[in-house]
Amino acid sequence: MKLVVQINASPHQYQATATAYHFTVAALNKGHQVVRVFFYHDGVLNALPHSEASADETQWRERWSSLASQHALDLVVCVSSAQRRGVFQAHGQGAEPVDQQLAAGFRIAGLGLLMEAAMDADRLVVFGV
Amino acid sequence: MSLSESPKSLAFVFRRAPHGSLHVQEFLDIVLIAGAFDQQVALYFLDQGVQALRTGQQPESVGLKHIAPLFAALELYGIKQIYVDQQSLACRGLLESDLVIPVSVESRQVLMQRLQEADHVFSS
Numbered sequence: 001m002k003l004v005v006q007i008n009a010s011p012h013q014y015q016a017t018a019t020a021y022h023f024t025v026a027a028l029n030k031g032h033q034v035v036r037v038f039f040y041h042d043g044v045l046n047a048l049p050h051s052e053a054s055a056d057e058t059q060w061r062e063r064w065s066s067l068a069s070q071h072a073l074d075l076v077v078c079v080s081s082a083q084r085r086g087v088f089q090a091h092g093q094g095a096e097p098v099d100q101q102l103a104a105g106f107r108i109a110g111l112g113l114l115m116e117a118a119m120d121a122d123r124l125v126v127f128g129v
Numbered sequence: 130m131s132l133s134e135s136p137k138s139l140a141f142v143f144r145r146a147p148h149g150s151l152h153v154q155e156f157l158d159i160v161l162i163a164g165a166f167d168q169q170v171a172l173y174f175l176d177q178g179v180q181a182l183r184t185g186q187q188p189e190s191v192g193l194k195h196i197a198p199l200f201a202a203l204e205l206y207g208i209k210q211i212y213v214d215q216q217s218l219a220c221r222g223l224l225e226s227d228l229v230i231p232v233s234v235e236s237r238q239v240l241m242q243r244l245q246e247a248d249h250v251f252s253s
Contacts, residue, residue: 008152008253041155041253081155111162119137119166124249 001032004117007043009128011060012053016128017046021063023125028071036074036117037064039106043128044082047075047106061103068105075106076113138169140247143178148193153181156253157199163251164206171210171247172203173240174232179217182228197229204230212240 005024009016024034039046051061068075082088088101088108099107118124141160147153163170174182181197188195203211213232218224225234235243244250 006251040159041152080158084151111159112166114159115162115166115168118139118249119168121249124251126252 001123002035002121003027003032004035004114004121004124005037006114006124006126007037007039007046007128008041008126010042010045011051012057013042014129017043017060018058020125020127021060021067023127024073025067028067028073034071034073035121036076036113038114038117039075039077040081040114041128042081042085044077044085044087047077047082047087047102049101049103051103064106065104073105076109077102077106078114079108079110082108136166136168137248138171138246139163140171140173140244140250142173142175142244142250142252143181144176145181145253146177147181147186147196148188152253153178154194154196156251157196159251159253160203160208161199161206164203164208167207169210170206170208171212171243172208173244174211174213174217175237175240176214176217179213179221179223179228182213182230182232183223184227184229200230212243214240 005020007017007020011017024037027034046060046064053059064075067073083090088098089095143153145152160170182200186197211230211232213234214237215234216237
């Protein structure tokens with residue numbers, strides 16, 4: 001089955017990211033195709049490159065980055081949600097290319113990529129408040 | 130994926146009051162994109178979600194965006210299926226005439242049946 005996963009909540013404040021991560025891993029392990037993981041609302045905070053949870057907590061940023069590299073998973077961060085929350089510097093002096101400002105494996109794009117994935121997928125699964 | 134594929138039926142479920150968080154405003158952006166992609170879009174307003182459609186809101190007075198007028202733009206995107214839960218209106222003392230756009234008021238049972246027929250259900 002082709003799935004698209006949408007995450008709406010920040011990684012540490014709510015359990016949604018943990019649940020979405022475990023769902024994604026389980027789906028991949030069962031042989032399903034995860035067309036895209038789309039980060040929306042406060043979910044875009046998953047892509048913050050400098051977030052560091054305490055040593056005895058799960059580093060969700062690292063989990064996503066590693067899952068993306070293992071499975072060529074497409075982690076897409078909504079540009080308008082991210083810009084509103086200061087996740088990247090769009091322009092100005094010294095601004096790095098936008099995708100390089102995100103944690104590894106994430107990329108910035110518009111809502112069109114959520115819609116395109118939804119049109120392609122059998123199921124849309126939304127996590128978060 | 131190509132745009133020539135037959136459109137999917139996409140349901141958007143509004144259950145939150147409009148100004149306490151950014152959810153409704155950002156959720157509307159997804160609705161508009163779905164309309165721009167020529168999908169079959171239907172909106173469902175349940176529980177506190179019906180508050181987003183109330184007339185007479187003045188969120189600008191506290192520095193928040195007035196999103197109610199955006200609902201009037203939905204028709205330009207070909208979005209005409211707008212369903213409101215009768216029970217959610219009634220228990221808030223609201224009438225159809227209190228809402229900013231024409232809607233179809235249905236029982237929750239009818240809304241749930243329609244939702245089950247959607248290809249995808251977006252929620253926020």
